[in-house]
Amino acid sequence: MNTQHERISILGLGAMGHALASALLEAGREVTVWNRTPGKAGELVARGARDALSVEEAIEAGDLTVACLLDDASVRDTLAPVARQLTDETIVNLTSGSVRQARELAGWLKESGARFLAGGIMAVPPTVGTEGAFILYSGARDVFDRIAPVLGPIGLPHWAGEDPGFAALYDMAALSGMYGMGAGADHAVALVHAEGGNVETFKREVLRPWMEQMLAITVDGADVSESVPDEYNPAMQATGLENILSASGEAGVPADLAGHLRASLWRMRRAVAAG
Ligand SMILES: NC(=O)c1ccc[n+]([C@@H]2O[C@H](COP(=O)([O-])OP(=O)(O)OC[C@H]3O[C@@H](n4cnc5c(N)ncnc54)[C@H](OP(=O)(O)O)[C@@H]3O)[C@@H](O)[C@H]2O)c1
The missing domain is CATH 3.40.50.720 (NAD(P)-binding Rossmann-like Domain)
Structure with missing residues (x-):
């Protein structure tokens, strides 16, 4: 036809x-x-x-x-x-x-x-x-x-x-990546806000260009194995992650990305309950 x-x-x-x-x-x-x-x-x-x-x-x-x-x-x-x-x-x-x-x-x-x-x-x-x-x-x-x-x-x-389940599988997995990115952005903004920074300027001039620059590397680097390739310089990455946790602790912002996902879920549920 x-x-x-x-x-x-x-x-x-x-x-x-x-x-x-x-x-x-x-x-x-x-x-x-x-x-x-x-x-x-x-x-x-x-x-x-x-x-x-x-x-x-x-x-x-x-x-x-x-x-x-x-x-x-x-x-x-x-x-x-x-x-x-x-x-x-x-x-x-x-x-x-x-x-x-x-x-x-x-x-x-x-x-x-x-x-x-x-x-x-x-x-x-x-x-x-x-x-x-x-x-x-x-x-x-x-x-x-x-x-x-x-x-x-x-x-x-x-x-x-x-497999009829695969469209849903890729859809949910891709959404998980998106919400994870959102949780990371929420956390970044919470840190800036807690320390008295200008959130809008930070988003426009720092967070967005940075996330755009890192998008391909982040997706390509996603992995299910426990090992970290040498070129990722695990020692440097460990120090970087410790710094984020310290900055979060100093600002009083919980550095729990899963917590941000749950917080988003509760925010949506509250909005639904409020009609
Ligand atoms: N919106 C997005 O950004 C987006 C993006 C990607 C995928 N999707 C997917 O697309 C689908 C639709 O999303 P949407 O944004 O159009 O949602 P929506 O605006 O909330 O519309 C929901 C639709 O489902 C109908 N519906 C709900 N319960 C029903 C029932 N028991 N029997 C028959 N019809 C029923 C509603 O009919 P009534 O008008 O009678 O309530 C309405 O037509 C969802 O699965 C969503 O996940 C949405």
């Missing part, structure tokens, strides 16, 4: 689902959208999208269906009632989740007779469809080969392997 003419249905019009639909419409694709809470498709409909009244209608309207919902449970909630309609349908799940969830969803959809691809979106809504955005996919290679050009406008398709 001609890539340009494949009809795409999007389940979920949160910030990300909306951005996906928008990028596909922009590329001239035929798009149908569905959202649990009605009334979110207005601007997309004005640009040519069809607003489906039910999940059944959305799946029926598309040659392939993309789910972009909150979590694994919401995907199950949405697809379980229409399980019998899924035979021979192509389902691409771009909802974030765990490796196990992706594998189990793949198993369940296979039993339902659907063709399935799991995915992970390496973009945020404003960067969907822009240069640098890429999408991880894993599952059946023939399904990937077919849908990659169709969904190309949302981000560069990246094949992560036949």
